[in-house]
Amino acid sequence: MRLLHCTLILLLLSVFATTAIGQTSLTIIDAESGDFIPSVVVNIADGRRYLSDERGHVSLDLIEKTNGLFTHIAYEPLRTVVNPNSSITIKLEKKTNNLSEVTITSFESERSLMEQAAAVSKVDQAELYRFNETSLVNAFNTKAGIRLEERAPGSYRVSIRGSSLRAPFGVRNVKIYWDGIPFTAPDGTTALNLLDLTNIQGAEVIKGPAGSIYGAGNGGVISFTPEKIDQNKAEASMMGGSYGLVKYRVGVDQMLESGSLSASYVKQQSDGYRDHSALDRSVFQLQGRFEPSDRQRISTRLLYSDLFYEIPGGLTAEQVAENPRQARPGSATQNASIKQKTLYGTFVHDYEFNDHWSNHTTVYIQTTDFENPFNLDYKKETQYGYGARTRFTLNDQWGTFPVRLLFGGEYQFANTGAQNFGNRNGQADTIRFADDLITTQGFIFQQIEINWTPSLLMTLGVSENFSRYDISRTVDASTGDPYAAERTFDPVIVPRIGLSGKLTDYSSIYGSISSGFSPPTIDEVRTNEGSINLDLQAEKGINYEVGYRGEYLDGKVQLDASAFFFKLDETITTYTNEQGVVLFRNAGATDQKGIEAQLDYFLLRNPAGLIQELKMGHAYSYHHFRFKDYVNDGEDFSGNALTGVPQNNLVNKLDLITRTGIYLNLTYQWVDEIPLTDDNTMIQDPYQLMNARLGWRKNLGSAWQLELFGGVDNLLNEQYSLGNDLNAFGGRYFQPAADRNYYGGIKVKMRY
Incomplete structure (x- = not known):
């Protein structure tokens, strides 16, 4: 009788353990091609981290459903709920590269670049870090119609379509915002050299006058x-x-x-x-x-x-x-x-x-x-x-x-x-x-x-x-x-x-x-x-x-x-x-x-x-x-x-x-x-x-x-x-x- 009781207890513990800790199998693939994605970092809400293998596979031990964050250098981050004791396919979207997918907030209206009736250039974080990370100059100078000058380290001049004609030094005739906040002083000058690259994730540049919604500045x-x-x-x-x-x-x-x-x-x-x-x-x-x-x-x-x-x-x-x-x-x-x-x-x-x-x-x-x-x-x-x-x-x-x-x-x-x-x-x-x-x-x-x-x-x-x-x-x-x-x-x-x-x-x-x-x-x-x-x-x-x-x-x-x-x-x-x-x-x-x-x-x-x-x-x-x-x-x-x-x-x-x-x-x-x-x-x-x-x-x-x-x-x-x-x-x-x-x-x- 005692042996029977022990056996029942062991069975109950086994069932409880199986219920409490669910094995979850994740397969991470490219949303467009279906290819497996290796080296995806999976962050679980309780602080644990995993890395997908060559076949995009990750195994998780979960007690209850939780939030997961999936990150990879070539893909957009994805947050989603992960359930225990399940097999899930996670599809990641490539980081935006297509014009039809690029969202622009210029003219205070969030629309795709394809819908914007203006010359707008977007400088993303990857472009900012293609160079030596000491200034904005090189990244912005890869865009048509935009020219940043540095007469000495820290001494910037910004020219959008020739707008630096009247700027012997400093940044003038261009309106600058930072997180939607006017960074250009009310007198029309901007101390752009106050910002480091790490204070910026990206930038949008309107070329030409945009005074209908941003006020003074013919340069953009x-x-x-x-x-x-x-x-x-x-x-x-x-x-x-x-x-x-x-x-x-x-x-x-x-x-x-x-x-x-x-x-x-x-x-x-x-x-x-x-x-x-x-x-x-x-x-x-x-x-x-x-x-x-x-x-x-x-x-x-x-x-x-x-x-x-x-x-x-x-x-x-x-x-x-x-x-x-x-x-x-x-x-x-x-x-x-x-x-x-x-x-x-x-x-x-x-x-x-x-x-x-x-x-x-x-x-x-x-x-x-x-x-x-x-x-x-x-x-x-x-x-x-x-x-x-x-x-x-x-x-x-x-x-x-x-x-x-x-x-x-x-x-x-x-x-x-x-x-x-x-x-x-x-x-x-x-x-x-x-x-x-x-x-x-x-x-x-x-x-x-x-x-x-x-x-x-x-x-x-x-x-x-x-x-x-x-x-x-x-x-x-x-x-x-x-x-x-x-x-x-x-x-x-x-x-x-x-x-x-x-x-x-x-x-x-x-x-x-x-x-x-x-x-x-x-x-x-x-x-x-x-x-x-x-x-x-x-x-x-x-x-x-x-x-x-x-x-x-x-x-x-x-x-x-x-x-x-x-x-x-x-x-x-x-x-x-x-x-x-x-x-x-x-x-x-x-x-x-x-x-x-x-x-x-x-x-x-x-x-x-x-x-x-x-x-x-x-x-x-x-x-x-x-x-x-x-x-x-x-x-x-x-x-x-x-x-x-x-x-x-x-x-x-x-x-x-x-x-x-x-x-x-x-x-x-x-x-x-x-x-x-x-x-x-x-x-x-x-x-x-x-x-x-x-x-x-x-x-x-x-x-x-x-x-x-x-x-x-x-x-x-x-x-x-x-x-x-x-x-x-x-x-x-x-x-x-x-x-x-x-x-x-x-x-x-x-x-x-």
């Missing part, structure tokens, strides 16, 4: 998206390279029950290729994302950036020939440099009222301490500011036609205390003048989108814009008397109309007419020698554009091409006085005609093979930009090529990814000659660049990922200037870029 819009947190992980990376380059990063991401927290710190230093061109930047970021309900999402972010870089200054052609690594005489003695500390606090709120109505609102506050000793003077500024943007969206029907209505507004305010001193051997000397500056800008916008047919979408948008500068001069050593000046720009109405039509599911055409305007920045109105130019007018332009997008051979070949004509009035150009101070003036009009094309294709695409991807890409820009009706001091520059803009630009790319984890990125760029003066008498010769990066990325078990990488920039050892000083006094046009240089690094990621 760059919208950065920060990295999204979808798993618990800790990361550390370190790299080094030529000319004293050192960069390291640490970061941690923590998932919550209904959100996430993350923190990161980045440090980058270099001595620079030229004398007096060192860089030292630290960036700390803390962010949280929360979902209080199914209809509500909140994100907050704290960004602190401590930036210092030296300014070597422009050289003449003779100085470049003598020694391209030298600094402009006097730059080191006067400690020409930028020291900037900035703190940003941001709040983003999304709310869905119902199935038709939603709202997206962003708010920021910021404070900045800025110090800029230069060869001719010494500038100090302290600034605080705030701003907000809100958008309401309605998705509904107008009769039988689907309609999307958007309306909202944006407002920004900044108060700056600015002081200009003499510069005595790098130290602030006697004060020359001091100003209290208040800049405000705001606009309201409305946009309607109507699907007249399933393949024809029309977009109508308009904004009403307001801006004002208040300058209170508290100290003026030349006159001894304080005074005040103000400039209120007349309200500007900026309309846009766009039509996009699908020819097939995999091709479309579009056309648009869009207006734009760009008031002068505070640095253009209030110049370094103390003058205040209230007569400087805002630029106004209109852009006509047509384009075609198509993909062929199941998305293996993709083409995106456009042609445009942009007519700009009251063009602002630079000139220098006898002291070498950069000043600004309106220069009549410009006619800007261009063709831009991007062609990408897969030579091989087999996620289950040894070579998973072999891809090539080509980007070409033809810019026939000319001055029109431009007469200055009796000289007629009408018909001359636009200063600072190459007529032709070609980029070729090759990317290789293997199953073993080895990858290769090759980039070749050819840039046409660049006129450096309005009279076109000084030209920078054409140049060609080649960059290469080789790396190995591997999952080590289920929790660890290791990456080793190295590369060469300027492989052909070309002598060139990446960012010239236009119309420079004394012939100091050139800012020589680094010759052949090397880098290498390591990244470690732990999932927990």
Whole structure:
């Protein structure tokens, strides 16, 4: 009898164990081809991790149903519920490569790229990390019509279709957003160098004016998206390279029950290729994302950036020939440099009222301490500011036609205390003048989108814009008397109309007419020698554009091409006085005609093979930009090529990814000659660049990922200037870029 009882107990325990712990068998395949996918990381909610084998198989011991996260370098992450004691086939989608699958949020409307009636380029995370990870320059320069310049490490200039004509330094005439938050100051300038690559997951770039919904800026819009947190992980990376380059990063991401927290710190230093061109930047970021309900999402972010870089200054052609690594005489003695500390606090709120109505609102506050000793003077500024943007969206029907209505507004305010001193051997000397500056800008916008047919979408948008500068001069050593000046720009109405039509599911055409305007920045109105130019007018332009997008051979070949004509009035150009101070003036009009094309294709695409991807890409820009009706001091520059803009630009790319984890990125760029003066008498010769990066990325078990990488920039050892000083006094046009240089690094990621 006792033996029978023991037997029954053992049987019951066996049944209980079988019920409590269910063996689950997973087979992970490609959703399109059905091929098995090896090396997929499977993260279970209780913290366990598994790795799929060569046949895409994973065995799990589960007590109850649980959430699983499936990740792979070549596929989109997938979250799904996994049940115990079952056999499940998991299908993963390839990471978006096809134009018809790319979702664009430009013009505040989330649609596929095929439906967008505008020239939009998307820069994804893989493209950002094809290079040395020290700046945005190389990745953005692979896109047609976009050109980033770096006159010295940390000194950026952004040109979208020639929009840097009026920017001797800094980023102007381009509107920049970060997570939907206005990152461009209300005076029209952007401190793009505050952001590190790790603060960005990707970007969308609208080429040409987009003022109907984004306000001022004829050059276009760059919208950065920060990295999204979808798993618990800790990361550390370190790299080094030529000319004293050192960069390291640490970061941690923590998932919550209904959100996430993350923190990161980045440090980058270099001595620079030229004398007096060192860089030292630290960036700390803390962010949280929360979902209080199914209809509500909140994100907050704290960004602190401590930036210092030296300014070597422009050289003449003779100085470049003598020694391209030298600094402009006097730059080191006067400690020409930028020291900037900035703190940003941001709040983003999304709310869905119902199935038709939603709202997206962003708010920021910021404070900045800025110090800029230069060869001719010494500038100090302290600034605080705030701003907000809100958008309401309605998705509904107008009769039988689907309609999307958007309306909202944006407002920004900044108060700056600015002081200009003499510069005595790098130290602030006697004060020359001091100003209290208040800049405000705001606009309201409305946009309607109507699907007249399933393949024809029309977009109508308009904004009403307001801006004002208040300058209170508290100290003026030349006159001894304080005074005040103000400039209120007349309200500007900026309309846009766009039509996009699908020819097939995999091709479309579009056309648009869009207006734009760009008031002068505070640095253009209030110049370094103390003058205040209230007569400087805002630029106004209109852009006509047509384009075609198509993909062929199941998305293996993709083409995106456009042609445009942009007519700009009251063009602002630079000139220098006898002291070498950069000043600004309106220069009549410009006619800007261009063709831009991007062609990408897969030579091989087999996620289950040894070579998973072999891809090539080509980007070409033809810019026939000319001055029109431009007469200055009796000289007629009408018909001359636009200063600072190459007529032709070609980029070729090759990317290789293997199953073993080895990858290769090759980039070749050819840039046409660049006129450096309005009279076109000084030209920078054409140049060609080649960059290469080789790396190995591997999952080590289920929790660890290791990456080793190295590369060469300027492989052909070309002598060139990446960012010239236009119309420079004394012939100091050139800012020589680094010759052949090397880098290498390591990244470690732990999932927990």
